[in-house]
Amino acid sequence: MFHLLIFILKLRTIILIMFFLIIKRILLGLITLFIVSLITFVGTEVLPGDACTTYLEREAYGAALEACYKRLGLDIPAHERYLSWAYNVIQGDFGYSLSGQMPINEVLGPRVKNSMVLASAAIIIGIPLALILGIITALWRDKLPDITISTVTIFAMTIPEFISATLLILVVAIWLELLPGIVIVPTDVTITELLPNIILPVIAIAMIMTAHMARMVRSSVIQVMASDYVQMAILKGVPYWKMVFKHVLPNALLPAINVVALTIAWLLGGVVVTEVVFNYPGLGRLVIESISNRDLPTVQALAIILASIYVSINLIADLLTLMLNPRLKTLQIRK
Amino acid sequence: MEINKVSDFKKKSIFFKVSEVLVTMASKPSGFIGLSILVFHILLAFLSPYLAPYDFKAIDPTLMLQAPSSEYWFGTDSLGRDVFTRTIMGGRTALTITFFGSLIALLWGGLLGIFCGLVGGKIDDVVMRVVDAFLSIPWILAMLLIVSLLGTSTEVLIPALGFFYGKGIVRVARAATHDVIAKDFIVSARARGHSNLSIIWNEIIPNVRDAILVEGAMRWSWMLLGFSSLSFLGFGVSPPTPDWGLMISNARGLMSFAYWAVIAPIVGLSSLIIGINLTADAFAKALGIDRSTKAPV
Numbered sequence: 001m002f003h004l005l006i007f008i009l010k011l012r013t014i015i016l017i018m019f020f021l022i023i024k025r026i027l028l029g030l031i032t033l034f035i036v037s038l039i040t041f042v043g044t045e046v047l048p049g050d051a052c053t054t055y056l057e058r059e060a061y062g063a064a065l066e067a068c069y070k071r072l073g074l075d076i077p078a079h080e081r082y083l084s085w086a087y088n089v090i091q092g093d094f095g096y097s098l099s100g101q102m103p104i105n106e107v108l109g110p111r112v113k114n115s116m117v118l119a120s121a122a123i124i125i126g127i128p129l130a131l132i133l134g135i136i137t138a139l140w141r142d143k144l145p146d147i148t149i150s151t152v153t154i155f156a157m158t159i160p161e162f163i164s165a166t167l168l169i170l171v172v173a174i175w176l177e178l179l180p181g182i183v184i185v186p187t188d189v190t191i192t193e194l195l196p197n198i199i200l201p202v203i204a205i206a207m208i209m210t211a212h213m214a215r216m217v218r219s220s221v222i223q224v225m226a227s228d229y230v231q232m233a234i235l236k237g238v239p240y241w242k243m244v245f246k247h248v249l250p251n252a253l254l255p256a257i258n259v260v261a262l263t264i265a266w267l268l269g270g271v272v273v274t275e276v277v278f279n280y281p282g283l284g285r286l287v288i289e290s291i292s293n294r295d296l297p298t299v300q301a302l303a304i305i306l307a308s309i310y311v312s313i314n315l316i317a318d319l320l321t322l323m324l325n326p327r328l329k330t331l332q333i334r335k
Numbered sequence: 336m337e338i339n340k341v342s343d344f345k346k347k348s349i350f351f352k353v354s355e356v357l358v359t360m361a362s363k364p365s366g367f368i369g370l371s372i373l374v375f376h377i378l379l380a381f382l383s384p385y386l387a388p389y390d391f392k393a394i395d396p397t398l399m400l401q402a403p404s405s406e407y408w409f410g411t412d413s414l415g416r417d418v419f420t421r422t423i424m425g426g427r428t429a430l431t432i433t434f435f436g437s438l439i440a441l442l443w444g445g446l447l448g449i450f451c452g453l454v455g456g457k458i459d460d461v462v463m464r465v466v467d468a469f470l471s472i473p474w475i476l477a478m479l480l481i482v483s484l485l486g487t488s489t490e491v492l493i494p495a496l497g498f499f500y501g502k503g504i505v506r507v508a509r510a511a512t513h514d515v516i517a518k519d520f521i522v523s524a525r526a527r528g529h530s531n532l533s534i535i536w537n538e539i540i541p542n543v544r545d546a547i548l549v550e551g552a553m554r555w556s557w558m559l560l561g562f563s564s565l566s567f568l569g570f571g572v573s574p575p576t577p578d579w580g581l582m583i584s585n586a587r588g589l590m591s592f593a594y595w596a597v598i599a600p601i602v603g604l605s606s607l608i609i610g611i612n613l614t615a616d617a618f619a620k621a622l623g624i625d626r627s628t629k630a631p632v
Binding site: 040044154157269272294307311 | 468471483484561563605613
């Protein structure tokens with residue numbers, strides 16, 4: 001009875017501490033997003049020329065300029081504009097795009113969807129493939145499979161996205177004429193219409209992603225294989241594959257979660273370039289378009305959205321590791 | 336006399352260390368290949384103005400899109416310029432800008448990281464939050480913002496790339512500092528009454544130098560990737576400067592016909608990036624640092 005009570009109390013503290021940890025992570029993420037919004041606001045604020053000078057071009061002087069400032073609300077001091085902008089963003093309203101003269105939410109909606117389709121297809125292909133390749137290369141370390149796969153991954157990993165994408169178009173679309181090389185669909189296309197068009201872009205993104213992750217899985221598995229408890233399992237006579245699946249992989253893949261999340265987040269930049277190469281109607285092309293058009297509200301919205309994707313991917317990875325790893329709980333308590 | 340001897344010994348030991356590291360790097364096939372590619376590209380960057388058979392900006396409409404021949408080894412591009420000349424000169428800008436950029440990144444990132452690791456407390460918290468925020472902005476968006484903010488001249492690109500790619504080094508330097516800070520020799524240096532500056536210079540830097548240098552070498556290849564992506568998107572160096580990213584983007588539209596104008600700069604850029612990567616990997620291995628479990632941030 002007494003033991004049960006102590007157990008329940010312990011469980012309660014653990015749950016409480018987990019709860020606070022999760023809250024702390026979320027708060028840290030929110031602080032990061034706040035700083036990002038400050039950085040982009042200040043960054044776009046000091047950009048030479050503003051929306052009005054771009055919009056009016058040569059007529060940007062005198063009364064017309066004043067009227068434009070008034071219309072877009074640029075005559076209010078910067079800090080007040082930031083506050084009202086931030087207030088609207090929290091409510092999910094990014095304001096109006098300057099070049100298209102339409103609500104940014106309407107511009108962003110289909111673009112976010114298209115980019116999500118692209119990224120999730122790459123992730124769905126990339127993660128299992130990376131796991132398999134990483135485990136194979138680690139188990140056959142320095143043998144033929146490892147040497148071949150590792151060489152290929154080094155190439156896939158280091159070559160810039162725009163080069164692999166261009167080569168894919170040249171070989172698959174132009175020389176072999178297998179798939180369309182350039183995506184020519186409207187922005188608000190349905191997913192079923194989009195799918196045949198995205199094979200090449202997905203390959204281009206999945207290639208570099210897989211290569212990065214496979215390398216990390218490889219070294220993680222190798223590290224665990226060298227540990228004492230695996231040696232012990234070998235000496236004990238545990239069958240090889242049982243040992244691999246029961247002792248090695250769970251311990252090797254857990255620390256890989258965070259790294260995989262960081263890689264995915266880092267590759268957001270590569271998605272932008274790949275989308276431009278394939279003329280894909282996603283967020284990436286919008287980044288380039290809005291920066292060349294000096295469409296600052298859209299740039300700010302994009303920065304916040306991309307940063308929140310980054311923050312939430314990392315948050316999910318943190319929480320996953322926290323939930324899956326029993327050791328981390330006690331470690332965090334002591335800290 | 337005594338002092339001279341000591342300093343002689345020190346100089347020699349650094350020289351020996353460098354050559355020892357180089358020999359270790361070159362003793363493995365991947366390191367040897369990487370080093371030779373890198374040396375080849377650096378030599379090419381220095382010598383290409385003297386080796387180039389044609390003027391890199393000479394436009395000739397009568398020579399548009401010539402296929403590779405004995406006269407034009409890699410053919411000509413859509414403006415009749417010699418692709419071979421532009422390819423061998425295409426790495427000069429990229430190499431210079433990214434080399435000095437990574438030096439700047441190393442310096443500010445390393446020093447700030449060491450400082451944060453040593454001081455700790457509130458300052459450390461604030462700096463790391465800002466670094467985290469910068470890390471969560473995709474590099475391409477930040478670079479495009481900086482470039483459209485300040486222009487695309489070399490004087491802007493070097494510090495901009497250096498600043499932006501240094502933020503990851505802050506983390507690495509800070510973590511490495513945390514590893515040594517609790518060691519006995521730091522505690523005893525504190526007890527001897529050494530100042531923070533003297534501790535940083537004499538105790539911490541020699542111990543975290545390797546980790547930071549390896550990180551810097553890695554950053555160099557990412558910076559090259561970022562720089563050429565910028566050029567490719569039209570936000571990097573301005574034409575007619577020969578640059579691989581720019582050449583690929585210009586020749587891409589006509590590649591169903593004139594594939595040679597795309598292939599040549601692709602081979603140039605890919606080989607340089609692979610060379611730097613292999614070298615950085617071999618460098619890390621020679622110094623006994625395992626980088627492969629780290630994410631590219």
